[in-house]
Amino acid sequence: MANSIETKQRVIKSLFSMLFVAGVIGLALVTILTGDKQTVGVGLAGRPIDELWVLTCAALVFIMQAGFLCYEVGLARPIHATVVAIKNVVDWTISTVGFFTVGFAFMFGDSWSGIIGTDSFLLIGVSQQSVTVGGLTFFIFQLAFAGTAITLVSGSLVERTSMLAYSLIAIALAVFIYPIYGHWVWGGLLNTSNRPWLAELGFHDFAGGTVVHLLGAVVALMGILLVGPRIGRFNTDGTPNEMKGSNIPLALLGIIILWFGWWGFNGGSFLEFDGNVGRAVLVTNISAVAGLVGAGFTGYLYQKSYALNMKLVGGAIGGLVAITPGADVVTPVGAIVTGLLAGVIYSLGNDLLLRWGIDDALGVIPAHGFGAILGTLSLSVFAADGSFDRPVLQQLGIQALGVTVCIVWGVVTSFVFYGLIQMVIGLRMSPREEIVGFELESQVWPYGSRQTVQPSQPSTVPPSLVPQGASAQANGTHRGQP
Numbered sequence: 001m002a003n004s005i006e007t008k009q010r011v012i013k014s015l016f017s018m019l020f021v022a023g024v025i026g027l028a029l030v031t032i033l034t035g036d037k038q039t040v041g042v043g044l045a046g047r048p049i050d051e052l053w054v055l056t057c058a059a060l061v062f063i064m065q066a067g068f069l070c071y072e073v074g075l076a077r078p079i080h081a082t083v084v085a086i087k088n089v090v091d092w093t094i095s096t097v098g099f100f101t102v103g104f105a106f107m108f109g110d111s112w113s114g115i116i117g118t119d120s121f122l123l124i125g126v127s128q129q130s131v132t133v134g135g136l137t138f139f140i141f142q143l144a145f146a147g148t149a150i151t152l153v154s155g156s157l158v159e160r161t162s163m164l165a166y167s168l169i170a171i172a173l174a175v176f177i178y179p180i181y182g183h184w185v186w187g188g189l190l191n192t193s194n195r196p197w198l199a200e201l202g203f204h205d206f207a208g209g210t211v212v213h214l215l216g217a218v219v220a221l222m223g224i225l226l227v228g229p230r231i232g233r234f235n236t237d238g239t240p241n242e243m244k245g246s247n248i249p250l251a252l253l254g255i256i257i258l259w260f261g262w263w264g265f266n267g268g269s270f271l272e273f274d275g276n277v278g279r280a281v282l283v284t285n286i287s288a289v290a291g292l293v294g295a296g297f298t299g300y301l302y303q304k305s306y307a308l309n310m311k312l313v314g315g316a317i318g319g320l321v322a323i324t325p326g327a328d329v330v331t332p333v334g335a336i337v338t339g340l341l342a343g344v345i346y347s348l349g350n351d352l353l354l355r356w357g358i359d360d361a362l363g364v365i366p367a368h369g370f371g372a373i374l375g376t377l378s379l380s381v382f383a384a385d386g387s388f389d390r391p392v393l394q395q396l397g398i399q400a401l402g403v404t405v406c407i408v409w410g411v412v413t414s415f416v417f418y419g420l421i422q423m424v425i426g427l428r429m430s431p432r433e434e435i436v437g438f439e440l441e442s443q444v445w446p447y448g449s450r451q452t453v454q455p456s457q458p459s460t461v462p463p464s465l466v467p468q469g470a471s472a473q474a475n476g477t478h479r480g481q482p
């Protein structure tokens with residue numbers, strides 16, 4: 001068995017080596033033969049103040065990657081902290097390459113029947129397009145959004161998914177899952193002649209409540225269900241064990257960074273710097289505060305303060321997510337109500353998932369999934385007068401359709417990609433790697449030096465690394481076995 005597994009791994013490694021070399025050569029040929037000769041110095045641009053503002057907001061959204069890293073590393077167990085941090089760096093790498101080469105074209109290229117973009121691969125021709133800002137500035141801003149959607153999957157599957165398997169699902173998100181649904185909603189932002197079908201129906205998602213957060217949460221949920229809980233997360237009677245994070249203050253710092261970056265997330269989505277920006281940032285902050293309060297009171301009064309610390313910060317994230325789809329239309333008072341509801345839903349949803357045996361390590365589903373659904377639907381009710389041309393109930397129905405489409409699309413496509421990955425290389429770490437930790441690098445010198453350092457392999461699993469009440473054996477005798 002061991003020899004067959006090693007043989008399969010060598011074959012896969014050889015295949016990826018050939019694909020890597022072929023990809024580099026192919027890109028070089030494309031650049032030489034068909035590269036866009038007009039992308040340097042002649043790209044169209046909008047007003048300088050708009051260009052500056054959108055680039056600044058893109059930087060703020062990029063900084064959210066640091067927030068996610070701090071948050072995930074802080075809540076991961078020490079043995080997994082390094083790999084979790086590396087995954088967050090890999091997120092940005094994958095999103096940049098995938099979105100640059102294919103994803104952006106599918107999302108914002110010349111539309112085929114309102115379903116998929118058909119040009120602007122490798123950004124060829126994008127410099128000649130312009131909305132309120134230049135096409136390349138627009139790309140940078142949208143790239144930051146794509147990176148955020150991909151990062152959600154990393155957080156939900158922390159401590160149990162292999163690096164290669166996670167990288168492959170991240171590629172699928174960057175080049176296909178995220179851009180296609182994004183085209184249906186935002187496909188007309190760069191090319192105003194496009195008629196994306198959901199947007200044409202009147203579906204409203206200002207800054208990515210469904211496009212970024214709900215879609216990312218759905219893909220994450222499918223991964224959680226297929227991979228299963230972490231070893232030791234649940235006892236045989238279904239009660240959860242606590243998985244103590246490595247550094248809670250670091251996780252809280254991550255929340256503050258995310259909160260700060262969200263001002264650019266929502267404020268920059270106008271793609272120009274005008275009087276609407278301040279209002280959007282205001283309701284964003286109000287909703288986050290209300291989300292924290294809603295989750296805190298719910299956890300303290302009705303849930304016996306169970307996991308109250310993380311429910312407070314999770315409620316804030318839920319409030320930020322919930323206001324995202326309607327930050328341009330929801331009133332300040334509406335933002336308070338939206339945030340409070342998001343906080344309550346997060347607190348209740350977190351416990352409900354545990355009761356169902358779903359191990360969402362960082363609360364991605366209740367914050368980004370449930371919060372996005374709430375915000376996308378409630379903006380119909382809490383929008384300022386005159387925001388929409390149709391009655392509230394009709395707009396609510398359209399919003400519900402957009403949410404449903406997002407969920408169905410995310411479930412179907414991610415199930416297919418997860419299934420393919422499972423068949424080829426598997427999705428999960430080995431039980432031993434999951435319990436004692438996994439390192440990407442080898443301490444063995446690869447060129448046959450006499451001074452080769454052999455890695456130390458613990459003969460037993462340290463009891464301190466196994467949650468109280470969970471088995472220390474890695475032979476699959478408890479819940480969480482892959």
